[in-house]
Amino acid sequence: MKPATPSSMIEITLDTIRREVPHQFTLLQACRSAGIEVPTLCFLDGMTPASACRICMVEVEGSRVLVPACSRQVERGMVVRTDSERVRLARRMVMEFLASSVDLSLAPGAQEYVNRYGARPERYGSKDLPAPATVAQPVKVDNDLYVRDLSRCILCYRCVDACGEEAQNTFAISVAGRGFDARIATEFDRPLPDSACVFCGNCIGVCPTGALIFKSEHEMRRDGSWDESRQTQTDTICPYCGVGCALTLHVQDNRIVKATSPQDHTVTGGHLCIKGRFGWQFVQAPEK
Numbered sequence: 001m002k003p004a005t006p007s008s009m010i011e012i013t014l015d016t017i018r019r020e021v022p023h024q025f026t027l028l029q030a031c032r033s034a035g036i037e038v039p040t041l042c043f044l045d046g047m048t049p050a051s052a053c054r055i056c057m058v059e060v061e062g063s064r065v066l067v068p069a070c071s072r073q074v075e076r077g078m079v080v081r082t083d084s085e086r087v088r089l090a091r092r093m094v095m096e097f098l099a100s101s102v103d104l105s106l107a108p109g110a111q112e113y114v115n116r117y118g119a120r121p122e123r124y125g126s127k128d129l130p131a132p133a134t135v136a137q138p139v140k141v142d143n144d145l146y147v148r149d150l151s152r153c154i155l156c157y158r159c160v161d162a163c164g165e166e167a168q169n170t171f172a173i174s175v176a177g178r179g180f181d182a183r184i185a186t187e188f189d190r191p192l193p194d195s196a197c198v199f200c201g202n203c204i205g206v207c208p209t210g211a212l213i214f215k216s217e218h219e220m221r222r223d224g225s226w227d228e229s230r231q232t233q234t235d236t237i238c239p240y241c242g243v244g245c246a247l248t249l250h251v252q253d254n255r256i257v258k259a260t261s262p263q264d265h266t267v268t269g270g271h272l273c274i275k276g277r278f279g280w281q282f283v284q285a286p287e288k
Contacts, residue, residue: 012078027069042156043070050157092117100124103152106210142191147218152211159203167271172196201277214258238276
């Protein structure tokens with residue numbers, strides 16, 4: 001983003017303090033530039049805001065309803081409250097609805113929001129009642145690279161956007177169904193190997209809840225050997241071609257367990273191809 005000139009700056013009020021911000025900022029950008037933390041789940045830097053999760057809602061004076069900070073652009077003279085009781089109530093209810101219908105155990109950020117806003121998801125369920133349909137569905141294991149556990153999916157649309165116009169332009173997955181039946185699926189709900197998926201794994205890279213994870217991580221979590229406290233991360237360059245994609249290798253017990261890419265890297269923007277994301281097994285092949 002180009003440096004803002006004085007003529008492109010406008011004045012708004014954030015939590016009783018007047019601030020000047022670039023006119024093209026969203027409320028989320030304005031809050032972050034002022035050091036004000038606004039929670040997000042579906043938002044990811046570098047991708048078009050989906051405004052799906054509604055955890056970033058803030059109160060704007062004169063607006064009948066709360067507005068999503070991730071997509072609402074600032075306007076001159078705006079008066080914004082980011083932590084009013086109305087805002088906290090809305091965020092608390094969002095987390096209660098999410099945590100009562102999906103498994104958020106692999107989403108530490110979401111768990112932190114549950115605690116911060118005093119959410120009580122047990123109000124909408126009971127250990128004596130059947131698990132919600134979203135949580136009860138089985139894990140989909142139909143390939144050797146990654147696993148889909150849609151009981152953890154919050155329908156944030158990050159994976160759909162990354163598979164589509166935001167990154168890969170493969171359009172292998174989309175939202176199927178309506179209402180309570182809404183879910184992320186391939187065309188005609190086919191197994192991934194029979195779909196248009198090219199196994200770039202960019203959907204894994206953007207998933208905030210662990211609904212999409214490496215098969216290696218899934219298997220290690222299942223047998224109890226996954227331990228992030230024992231893992232190290234090493235940045236390197238993908239060895240397969242001359243593009244220069246950055247890799248972050250996650251290593252446990254002297255073995256690579258997964259590879260990711262930094263979201264802020266100028267070459268990849270966090271995205272990789274199938275070789276960069278999954279093609280590291282040769283490093284630890286027995287004959288090596």
